[in-house]
Amino acid sequence: MKKTTSSKLSKQLTKYGALTAAIAGVADASGQIGYTDIGPPDFVGGANLEYMLDLNNDGTNDFRIFNVNSSYTSSYGGIYISNQLFISPLAAGNEVLGSGGGTFAYPFALSAGEAISSGGSSWNDNGFTSGFQSLNYSSCSYGNWCDITDGFLGLRFDAGGGNIHYGWVRLDVGTASDVFTIKDYAWNLTVGESILAGQQTLGVNESILNDVRIVALNKSIGLYNLPEATSYSLVNMTGKRILEGTTSGDSFVVEANTLASGVYIIELTDANSKAVLRKKLVL
Numbered sequence: 005m006k007k008t009t010s011s012k013l014s015k016q017l018t019k020y021g022a023l024t025a026a027i028a029g030v031a032d033a034s035g036q037i038g039y040t041d042i043g044p045p046d047f048v049g050g051a052n053l054e055y056m057l058d059l060n061n062d063g064t065n066d067f068r069i070f071n072v073n074s075s076y077t078s079s080y081g082g083i084y085i086s087n088q089l090f091i092s093p094l095a096a097g098n099e100v101l102g103s104g105g106g107t108f109a110y111p112f113a114l115s116a117g118e119a120i121s122s123g124g125s126s127w128n129d130n131g132f133t134s135g136f137q138s139l140n141y142s143s144c145s146y147g148n149w150c151d152i153t154d155g156f157l158g159l160r161f162d163a164g165g166g167n168i169h170y171g172w173v174r175l176d177v178g179t180a181s182d183v184f185t186i187k188d189y190a191w192n193l194t195v196g197e198s199i200l201a202g203q204q205t206l207g208v209n210e211s212i213l214n215d216v217r218i219v220a221l222n223k224s225i226g227l228y229n230l231p232e233a234t235s236y237s238l239v240n241m242t243g244k245r246i247l248e249g250t251t252s253g254d255s256f257v258v259e260a261n262t263l264a265s266g267v268y269i270i271e272l273t274d275a276n277s278k279a280v281l282r283k284k285l286v287l
Contacts, residue, residue, distance in 0.1 A: 036192060036193045036194050036197075037190055037191070037192055037193070037199065037203055037204060038059075038060060038061070038190060038191050038192075038193055039188065039189075039190040039204040040061060040188060040189055040190065041187075041188045042186060042187060042188055042189075043187065043188075046185050046186060046187045047185065047186040048183065048184075048185050049069075049070075049071055049183070049184045049185070049186070050071065050182055050183055050184075051071055051073035051087070051182050052070075052071060052072065052073050053070070053071055054068055054069065054070035054071070055068075055069045055070070055186050056068055057069060057173060057186075057189065059159065059161055059169075059171045059173075059189055059190075059191045060161075060163055060169070060171075060191055060193075062163070064095075065094050066093070066094055066095065066098055066159075066161045067091055067092065067093055067094060067098065067100075067159065067161075067173075068090075068091070068092045068094055068131075069089070069090070069091050069173075069175075069184070069186065070089070070090055070091075070092075071087065071088070071089050071090075071182060071184065072087070072088050072089075072090065073087050073182055087140075087143050087180060087182040088138050088139075088140055088141050088142060088143070088147075089138070089139040089140055089149060089177060089184055090131065090136055090137060090138055090139065091111060091131065091137050091139065091157065092131030092132060092136075092137065093129050093131055093132040093161075094132065095132065095161070095162060096129070096132065096162065097129075097160075097161065097162030097166070097168060098129065098132065098159070098160070098161040098162060099127040099128055099129045099159070099160050099161075100127070100128055100129075100130075100137055100157060100158065100159060101114070101120060101124045101126065101127055101128075101157070101158030101159070101160075102126060102128055102137065102148075102158075103126055103148075104126070104128065104130075105126065105128055105130070106130075106135065107130070107134065107135035107136075108130070108135060108136070108138075109126075109128035109130040109135065109136070109137045109138075110137070110138060110139070110141070110146065110147045110148055111128075111137055111139055111147075111148065111149070111157055111158075112148055112157075112158060113139075113148045113149050113152050113155035113156070113157075114155065114156040114157070114158055114172070114201040115155075115156070115201065116154070116156065116200075116201050116202035117200050117201060117202065118156070118158075118200065118201045119198050119199075119200055119201075119239075119243055119245065120158040120159070120160075120170045120171070120172055120198060120199050120200070120201060120243075121170060121197075121198030121199075121242065121243025121244075122160075122168075122170075122196065122198070122242055122243055123198075123242050123243045123244050124158060127160065139177060140177065143180070144179075149177045150177065150179060151177070151178065151179040152175075152176060152177045153176050154174060154176065154187075155174070155175060155176070155177070156172045156173070156174050156201035156202060157172060157173050157175070158170075158172055158201065159171045159172060159173065159191075161191075163195075167195045168195065168196060169191050169192055169193070169194075169195060169196075170191065170192050170197070170198055170199045171189060171190055171191030171192065171199060172189060172190060172191075172199060172201050172202065172203075173186065173188075173189040174186075174187045174188050174189065174201075174202065175187060188204075190203060190204055197243075197269075198239065198243035200271075200280070203280060213231070213234075213272055213274055213279050213280075213281040215229045216228065216229050216230055216231075216234075216272060216281060217229055218270065218283050218285070220285045220286065220287060223259070223260045223261045223263065223287055224257055224258070224259055224260070224261075225238075225257065225258040225260060225270060225285065225287075226255070226256075226257050227251060227255065227256045227257070227258065227272070228254070228255050229254060229255075230251050230253070230254045230255065230256060230272075231254075231274050231276070232275075232276075233250065233274070233275035233276065234250070234251045234256075234272055234273065234274055234275065235248070235249070235250045235251070235272070235273045235275065236248065236249060236250070236251060236258060236270060236271065236272050236273075237270070237271045237273075238258065238260065238263075238268050238269070238270050238271075239268065239269045239270075239271060240266070240268055240269075241266070241267055241268070241269075246260075246263060246268070247260060247263075258270075260287055263287060265287060266286075266287065267284060267285070267286055267287075268284070268285050268286075268287055269282055269283065269284050269285070270282070270283050270285055
């Protein structure tokens with residue numbers, strides 16, 4: 005689905021470069037990620053400790069992350085210690101990306117770069133309405149969070165008035181499940197727009213991608229002044245990745261002939277600095 009352009013098409017794209025600046029929504033979106041670095045030091049929690057997460061820093065807590073450390077005696081007389089880490093949404097409309105549902109839900113441990121959007125397979129509000137969401141129930145007998153470093157929770161929340169935003173929080177969880185470290189979190193300021201796990205605020209003027217030029221014409225997307233080893237993804241307005249690949253050279257054309265006409269977001273990522281540039285395009 006990708007190829008370098010002919011010299012004729014390249015000239016056409018350059019010629020119409022000024023026209024694309026007037027396309028609705030073409031303004032850069034990289035500055036629309038609200039990022040908070042907790043440390044140093046990071047928050048380190050243990051037995052029966054909690055962290056109240058306010059994703060958009062508006063003074064209203066959105067999620068509660070907490071450890072429950074308890075002991076119980078089995079029918080055989082043995083005493084057992086159980087550690088479990090939970091997350092609870094604190095308002096209607098706040099949900100966590102994970103498996104399960106109903107009474108039980110287990111949040112995913114996402115890797116950096118995974119999309120967090122309305123297209124997620126399973127969003128749960130357990131802990132607010134009923135049941136619970138356990139990262140590692142009964143000392144890792146169940147759940148996806150045991151001995152995890154730099155895992156991400158995918159979150160969505162209502163910032164007021166039914167305005168749903170997507171975000172993430174990054175944490176480590178120890179093998180015994182009783183020690184957890186919360187490092188940072190972020191959210192997309194644009195209502196309904198997706199965010200990638202680990203994506204941070206990135207001012208265009210600070211980005212190695214600042215000089216990149218993006219021109220869209222007749223289902224072709226011309227990319228110019230690229231740094232080496234730049235990857236691209238084309239995302240539709242539901243957050244689904246439609247095309248992706250890696251550029252070659254400082255100029256490259258992504259062919260999108262098979263796509264329906266509409267609004268898309270192109271994401272460019274520099275492999276070395278991990279800088280991310282996002283632009284809306286009309287194809």
